[in-house]
Amino acid sequence: MNRSIISKRVASILDDIQRMTNTLYAMNTTDIQRYPDNYEVLSTDAALRAEGIACRLRHLIYATTRIEKSDYLVTAADSLGIEVHYRDGIFEVILPGLGPKRKSWQKSEYLLEPLNAALMQYAKARAMPFFRECVIAFSHIYDSSLPERRVRDYDNLELKQIQDVIAAYVLTDDTGLLCDTYHTTELGEADQIRIAIMEKDHFPDWLKSRAGDL
Numbered sequence: 001m002n003r004s005i006i007s008k009r010v011a012s013i014l015d016d017i018q019r020m021t022n023t024l025y026a027m028n029t030t031d032i033q034r035y036p037d038n039y040e041v042l043s044t045d046a047a048l049r050a051e052g053i054a055c056r057l058r059h060l061i062y063a064t065t066r067i068e069k070s071d072y073l074v075t076a077a078d079s080l081g082i083e084v085h086y087r088d089g090i091f092e093v094i095l096p097g098l099g100p101k102r103k104s105w106q107k108s109e110y111l112l113e114p115l116n117a118a119l120m121q122y123a124k125a126r127a128m129p130f131f132r133e134c135v136i137a138f139s140h141i142y143d144s145s146l147p148e149r150r151v152r153d154y155d156n157l158e159l160k161q162i163q164d165v166i167a168a169y170v171l172t173d174d175t176g177l178l179c180d181t182y183h184t185t186e187l188g189e190a191d192q193i194r195i196a197i198m199e200k201d202h203f204p205d206w207l208k209s210r211a212g213d214l
Contacts, residue, residue, distance in 0.1 A: 001063050001064055006060070006064060009056070009060055010060070012056075013053055013056055013057065013060075016049055016052065016053050016056075017053060019049060020046050020049040020050055020053065023042055023045050023046040023049070024046055026042050027039060027042045027043055027046060030042060032147070036147075036149065051110040051111075052110075054110055055109050055110055058072065058076070070117060070120075073113050073114050073116075073117035074114075074117045074118065074121050076113075076114040076117070077114035077115065077117050077118035077121075078118075080095075080096050080111070080114055081094070081096045081192075082094065082095060082096070082114055082115055082118045083118075084118055084119060084122040086126070086128075086129055089129075089198060089199060089202050090196050090197070090198045090202060090206060091128075091129050091131075091170055091196070091197045091198070092194060092195065092196045092197075093115070093118075093119075093166055093194070093195045094192060094193070094194050094195075095111065095115065095162070095192060095193045095194075095195070096190075096191070096192055097191050097192065097193070111162070112161060112162070112165055115162065115165050115166075116165050119165065119166065119169045120169075123169060128169055128170055129170055129197075130170055130171075130172070131170055131171050131172070131179075131197055131198075131199065132171075132172045132178060133178050133179070133199070133200055134171065134178070134179050134180075134197055134198060134199055134200060135179070135180045135181075135182055135196075135197070135198055135199075135200055135202075135203040135206075136163065136174070136179055136180070136181050136182070136195065136196075136197050137181075137182040137183075137184070137195070137196045137197075137198070137203070137206065137210075138159060138181070138182070138183045138184070138193060138194075138195055139184050139185075139186060139193065139194040139195075139196070139210065140183065140184070140185045140186070140193055141185075141186045141187070141188040141190070141191065141192045141193070141194065142185065142186070142187055142188070142191060143187075143188070143189070143190050143191050144187035144188060144189070148187075151185055159193075162193075162195070163195075166195060166197070170197060171197070180200065180203075182203070182207075184210060186210070
């Protein structure tokens with residue numbers, strides 16, 4: 001890639017960064033108590049723009065350096081705070097932030113590619129569990145220091161693409177004939193989603209353990 005093309009792409013990214021900065025300034029001066037809808041629009045715009053910037057920077061790295069995409073995405077997964085665990089018969093994935101709204105699932109690449117890299121890295125290092133009939137439990141954890149009106153209805157969330165990525169590694173099939181899906185909402189120290197997959201006979205004990213965390 002020649003210098004002129006690189007400069008144009010960097011300039012475009014800088015322009016987006018300036019727009020995101022302006023939106024953040026607007027967020028900082030918006031009264032969230034009086035104008036919650038305005039604040040939501042601004043914060044969503046800033047978040048989506050940031051995700052787009054991150055994806056464009058990734059593509060610039062792939063095109064202009066010798067860094068392999070697969071190696072970079074493992075590092076990105078770690079930077080984002082994506083965690084993968086398998087303990088006591090329960091396979092768990094922890095993702096930063098909240099589940100995307102259906103209407104705003106525009107930057108799936110931002111999260112899905114690092115998630116896939118984290119799962120692939122885990123599979124290389126350890127034997128992966130494999131589930132046929134199971135429960136997939138989504139714990140939606142909201143930062144307790146922020147307003148509770150941020151809590152969303154489950155049917156307003158788009159989680160299928162996340163589930164599909166995980167299913168490719170540990171499930172025979174995520175059809176409803178084999179897998180039950182459960183959602184719970186909790187308050188915690190930071191926004192995150194915890195996705196636990198387990199045999200159905202493990203679910204009652206898992207549910208009791210989560211109740212103890214509320």
